[in-house]
Amino acid sequence: MECHKCQNTCHSKPKRGVGWKWWSKSPQPSLLKTEPIPQVALVGMPNVGKSVLFNALTGTYVTVSNYPGTTVEVSRGQMTVGDRLFAVVDTPGMYSLLPITEEERVSRDLLLSESVDLVIHVVDAKNLGRMLPLTFQLIEAGLPVLLAVNMIDEAEHLGIQIHRDHLEMELGIPVVTMAAALNVGLRDLKYKVNDYVKSACLSGTY
């Protein structure tokens, strides 16, 4: 997968990216050194486009297909937003926090065992109602959640409109609408991730 429209930041290799930034601007190098890289996890039901999004964000490639269950293991990559580096984790699909299959267990174990600074819940815009129960569970769990409503192009094709602001208000979490396969909404998502993780870290320390 290639990202056509997004900035070249997502293509730059992490190591070179950091080195480059240090050399050019050096924004608080000491902070960068001591602070661990914030971690963002992509979770959601099978076949909602988590892996497409992962590929687009990190500029790497994991196999993507049009059927549920393609991802059975966790994949890891990195992305940069502005001058910040994030670790991104792609997970196998899960229907709820209560796992039934082994692939779902892999995803939950990740949430339980690793410190995740932001959970991006990826949902299919065409089936919003069926996907929200997992959003509730993630919110209930006290995890920092961002909702990425994916495949809006297909939803619009079916005549479905989603009012993002309404949804944001109802859920009380940030919401992004996007079409990852077409690179629509990626930049918006990155900005929101950047904002959210910054504020989350602050509220964590104070």
Add this chain to the structure above:
Amino acid sequence: MLSQLAYPEPIEGAIAKLESLLSRLSLSQDYPLSRRSIALLLLQKDPALWQQLQIQETEAEIKAAIADAESQLDEPLITAIAKARQQRAWAIEQTVLSESSQGKTPLAERLHQLTVNPWTGFPILLAILYYGIYKFVGEFGAGTMVDTIETFFETYINPVVNQTAAVILPWQPLQDLIANDYGIITLGIRYAVAIVLPVVATFFFMFSFLEDSGYLPRLSLMLDNLFKAIGLSGRAVIPIVLGLGCDTMATLVTRTLETTRERLIATFLLSLAIPCAAQWGVIVGLLAQKPAALLIWGGVIGAIFMITGYLSARMLPGNPASFYMEIPPLRFPKLQNILVKTYLRMKWYFLEILPLFIWASVIIWFGRLTGLFGWIIQGIEPIALGLGLPREAAPIFLYGFFRRDYGAAGLFDMQQEGIFTGNQLVVTAIVLTLFLPCIAQLQVMLKERGAKVTWAIVAFIFPFAFFVGYLVNGLLNVLGVVI
């Protein structure tokens, strides 16, 4: 968070009680789940969490609180919780969605019906098998492409390598390591590049196309009843079809199946009756000139798949799995995505087989040099002769154990020399298809299913493969069939 999701009163009561009980436990500060969330998971009887928390002293109280909530509701807690969430989800969807009357495009809907209905779905499946597999992979990949690349190797590469080796290397065995009949370049790399690669490339191209189109889940839906007979749900169609590409990959994907029982049956069938792309590609390519041979091979393998599946489903305790799968929309695949996927799969596959093929060449060279190889082949020879096969067929099985595809490539090579009669070719193809999974697949099986299960499967398959070959050979002889 603005508004918290509220559950029915008995559940909320139990949550409050559990939360206060949990606060007494020495949960570490940074446990990632909130108490409310843990309480809800306990109410849904999450076994893994129950173990993790170590709730010894409070266990009785927690159980009492759960039982109390259960008694106040007329449905299981898990259902009540799921209902409350789903209702809220629909309610939110109502307020944030607006739907215009445009509706679904009728073409996609009609196509969906055609693929799912057995009356139209089976003809579609047959058409895909005929054009996609028989014509494209079998005739084009395993036929035209393999012939072209083989000829290129035979006429341009092998003679040059042989001559160069003869000039540069002073010692005959060293020459044989690189060149001549069993050399690393003239045998190992030639098998990998000329025979296996074209077959696998055409198959992965086909598979990627089907994958992205959304056809496979519909195939699962259509085959669900058929698969139930062998103890699998329609879900298992995907690992099984993937097994037609590479059984190693497919064994890993059995993780998507719901029950241990299903995973076990699928793993067993993958290692016994599902040939990988290189294997069946070469076999279809070889047998294509003789449709009767192809039918016998396909019939025997298909029957064994159904019968062993049915029997193992009968013998293994447990309930048949229920079928539930997201059905994604039918999409017209993008050529670029298919090419990227095909390329990456091939790269993965090629990097995995190339060192193994080279190692196999080295081992065979070492075996021949020390006489060990001849000794093992002598051991297999009586079995080969018992199957009515020429003694030259014995090494194929030895190759097949290194890699399924290596054995297939060896079979192809020997057929070129005209060693086999039609009957012998069919018997060899059947035994080789059923024969032991290759080393890579064994490793994945050990990792996913454990040593006990894996060795039990191997102990069954090894004699079984030869037994079936023996049976088929005998039957052909008794019936006087000459292919």
